[in-house]
Amino acid sequence: MRRIFSVLVENKSGVLSRTAGLFSRRGFNIESLVVGETEDSSISRMTIVSSGDERTMEQVEKQLNKQIDVIKVQTLDTECSIRRELILIKVNSQGNNRGEILDICTILQAKIVDMSQSALTIEFSGKPEKIDLLIKMITPYGIVELARTGMVALNKGI
Amino acid sequence: MKITGAQAMVKCLEEEGISLLFGYPGVAICPFYDSLYGTGINNVLVRTEQNAGHAANGYARVTGKPAVCVVTSGPGATNLITALATAYMDSIPLIAISGQVPSDQLGSDVFQEVDITGSAEPFTKYSYLVKDAKDIPRIFKEAFHIANTGRPGPVLIDVPMDIQNQMIDFEYPKEVNIRGYKPNVKGHVMQIKKVVKAIENAKQPVICVGGGIFSSKSEEKLREFCEKLSIPVISTMMGIGALPTEHPLYFGMLGSSGKSYANKALNESDLLIIIGARVADRAVTNPKLVEKDTVTVHIDIDPAEIGKIMGTSIPIVGDAGNVLDQILQNEIKCDNREWVSTLNIWREQMTNMKEDRDGYVNPAKFISKLSEKLDEDVIYVADVGQNQLWSANNHIVRKGRFFTTGGMGTMGYSIPAAMGAKAAAPDRQVVAVCGDGSFQMSFMELATIIQFGIKIKIIIMRNTYLGLVREYQHNKMEDRFMAVSLEGSPDFGILASAYGIPFIRVKDMNEMDQSVEKFIGEKGSCIMELNIYPFEVSQ
Numbered sequence: 218m219r220r221i222f223s224v225l226v227e228n229k230s231g232v233l234s235r236t237a238g239l240f241s242r243r244g245f246n247i248e249s250l251v252v253g254e255t256e257d258s259s260i261s262r263m264t265i266v267s268s269g270d271e272r273t274m275e276q277v278e279k280q281l282n283k284q285i286d287v288i289k290v291q292t293l294d295t296e297c298s299i300r301r302e303l304i305l306i307k308v309n310s311q312g313n314n315r316g317e318i319l320d321i322c323t324i325l326q327a328k329i330v331d332m333s334q335s336a337l338t339i340e341f342s343g344k345p346e347k348i349d350l351l352i353k354m355i356t357p358y359g360i361v362e363l364a365r366t367g368m369v370a371l372n373k374g375i
Numbered sequence: 376m377k378i379t380g381a382q383a384m385v386k387c388l389e390e391e392g393i394s395l396l397f398g399y400p401g402v403a404i405c406p407f408y409d410s411l412y413g414t415g416i417n418n419v420l421v422r423t424e425q426n427a428g429h430a431a432n433g434y435a436r437v438t439g440k441p442a443v444c445v446v447t448s449g450p451g452a453t454n455l456i457t458a459l460a461t462a463y464m465d466s467i468p469l470i471a472i473s474g475q476v477p478s479d480q481l482g483s484d485v486f487q488e489v490d491i492t493g494s495a496e497p498f499t500k501y502s503y504l505v506k507d508a509k510d511i512p513r514i515f516k517e518a519f520h521i522a523n524t525g526r527p528g529p530v531l532i533d534v535p536m537d538i539q540n541q542m543i544d545f546e547y548p549k550e551v552n553i554r555g556y557k558p559n560v561k562g563h564v565m566q567i568k569k570v571v572k573a574i575e576n577a578k579q580p581v582i583c584v585g586g587g588i589f590s591s592k593s594e595e596k597l598r599e600f601c602e603k604l605s606i607p608v609i610s611t612m613m614g615i616g617a618l619p620t621e622h623p624l625y626f627g628m629l630g631s632s633g634k635s636y637a638n639k640a641l642n643e644s645d646l647l648i649i650i651g652a653r654v655a656d657r658a659v660t661n662p663k664l665v666e667k668d669t670v671t672v673h674i675d676i677d678p679a680e681i682g683k684i685m686g687t688s689i690p691i692v693g694d695a696g697n698v699l700d701q702i703l704q705n706e707i708k709c710d711n712r713e714w715v716s717t718l719n720i721w722r723e724q725m726t727n728m729k730e731d732r733d734g735y736v737n738p739a740k741f742i743s744k745l746s747e748k749l750d751e752d753v754i755y756v757a758d759v760g761q762n763q764l765w766s767a768n769n770h771i772v773r774k775g776r777f778f779t780t781g782g783m784g785t786m787g788y789s790i791p792a793a794m795g796a797k798a799a800a801p802d803r804q805v806v807a808v809c810g811d812g813s814f815q816m817s818f819m820e821l822a823t824i825i826q827f828g829i830k831i832k833i834i835i836m837r838n839t840y841l842g843l844v845r846e847y848q849h850n851k852m853e854d855r856f857m858a859v860s861l862e863g864s865p866d867f868g869i870l871a872s873a874y875g876i877p878f879i880r881v882k883d884m885n886e887m888d889q890s891v892e893k894f895i896g897e898k899g900s901c902i903m904e905l906n907i908y909p910f911e912v913s914q
Contacts, residue, residue, distance in 0.1 A: 231504070234493065283677065287555050
């Protein structure tokens with residue numbers, strides 16, 4: 218079972234290490250953890266993707282809530298939330314395959330943001346599934362470097 | 376008028392009504408100690424920092440309020456960690472203050488620098504590294520609030536030297552507002568209704584209490600609750616004494632080291648009401664079995680404890696006393712007389728006091744006889760090892776308290792904790808009971824009790840082994856005894872006289888009565904050594 222926890226925390230030092238420490242200490246998985254300031258500069262939002270059995274996920278939520286610096290914990294449903302991730306991929310491109318890579322980018326609505334004689338850099342943001350698809354399509358050309366942000370998410374509607 | 380950060384720290388402690396600290400200074404905390412000079416706050420100079428934490432632990436358990444321990448940076452701070460972890464596991468409210476190297480040197484590995492907030496993070500309820508002395512009043516106010524509300528625990532405040540010297544205007548805040556911390560103290564109404572129904576439906580209900588009863592100061596409420604509904608009570612080690620141990624509805628400590636009739640009561644119950652206990656492995660060895668066959672109600676102030684180990688039919692988050700009150704406000708029809716009489720039969724069948732062994736003291740019998748002679752409100756502090764189990768299973772709690780480290784099992788706890796307890800209640804009898812192993816982990820504090828006139832009584836169960844480990848090696852490792860012999864231990868009588876403390880050696884049961892009388896009659900501190908058969912077992 219995989220869950221997305223959207224956690225509002227105090228924006229101060231030590232909070233990230235406390236939260237990450239909680240996961241490693243109690244043997245909870247972190248698939249990704251993203252943190253950034255919200256519209257209120259005193260509050261940050263952590264978006265944590267974790268996986269495990271139901272009891273473990275319940276414990277994750279409770280242990281997060283128990284933290285003094287945690288203001289609110291929301292569990293997001295994949296169906297009812299907007300999920301996005303940003304990725305940058307530098308791919309080998311000597312000229313002869315540029316067209317093919319460009320085609321893939323057009324179909325998946327990814328952008329080329331940098332190029333050199335031997336490589337192209339692709340930028341893309343979207344649902345994690347689409348990111349995985351892009352990586353799969355680009356892999357045969359030879360990925361030189363790759364960076365992804367991890368998922369951020371918000372509930373749909375109000 | 377501006378004052379220094381250190382003076383502000385002292386003022387905060389005064390505002391919180393603190394008059395005694397347990398501490399060990401070093402350069403990094405010297406501005407703070409300097410500000411204590413001439414104030415009404417005294418410092419008990421322990422002989423190692425860990426014991427400052429344990430002493431504060433004992434003090435806090437008597438007063439029910441956070442107690443304060445103080446250490447310097449680096450090794451002073453790291454030495455305290457075991458005591459923080461001990462308090463954390465047993466939910467004891469502590470405020471730990473540590474000195475730190477100056478802010479501008481933080482992170483550069485200067486002399487006696489450690490990242491104490493980082494290293495103590497898993498063992499503290501919360502911690503602060505003070506970066507601006509202006510925050511000191513707010514931080515102290517918050518720290519005391521956090522330590523003693525919700526599920527209590529230790530809070531660490533790390534104060535760099537330059538911050539202690541920084542000048543500020545002082546004003547102590549009246550209120551605390553931490554948006555992420557609002558413990559829920561009242562039980563949910565719907566859940567209360569469910570419990571009422573479950574109690575009415577149950578034929579064989581059992582209440583299992585833990586240390587949460589003491590944290591919520593609801594011993595009286597528990598008594599009212601179980602008497603009114605005539606529900607039998609068993610306890611974890613931390614819950615011993617929540618109900619007087621000779622109360623007709625009390626059926627002992629459960630768990631692998633507990634009473635077999637307490638475990639039988641748990642296993643045969645159709646409704647288990649857990650109050651302020653963690654269902655830890657030492658208490659409930661097979662939680663899966665219990666959750667399968669029994670309706671379980673779990674009342675705890677910490678939501679994360681509910682369902683952590685055992686599935687719960689009716690979870691109730693709230694303060695134990697409040698929730699019991701809420702349940703009692705309902706009219707509940709139940710009759711458990713038959714069940715209670717069955718339990719009484721089991722207790723009779725399953726109680727067997729071991730025969731005395733010639734030339735040795737029978738530890739279980741000794742404890743039970745001793746506790747009959749001790750004051751009604753005695754504070755009994757058990758250490759860790761076989762002595763802890765003999766104590767837990769045989770000490771009689773009437774109006775007194777039974778302290779021990781239930782969660783961590785920290786050897787060497789009893790003497791410093793007893794010291795703290797006695798400092799908090801100078802008029803009460805305080806007895807520390809330890810083995811010859813645990814005694815040697817903290818006997819440096821004998822100097823402290825002499826220096827500060829803290830008149831505790833100490834019992835050493837001397838069996839010349841690390842008894843519980845030896846017992847384990849006997850049971851699980853075919854008597855391949857390894858690293859458990861305590862040969863080389865000193866003559867404790869000579870040691871006691873070096874400190875000027877009266878000493879009594881009890882060779883066998885024939886000497887018991889007169890020794891106990893002498894021990895209790897002694898006005899000041901006294902050490903009594905019991906000669907225990909080296910291969911004695913805990914059960």
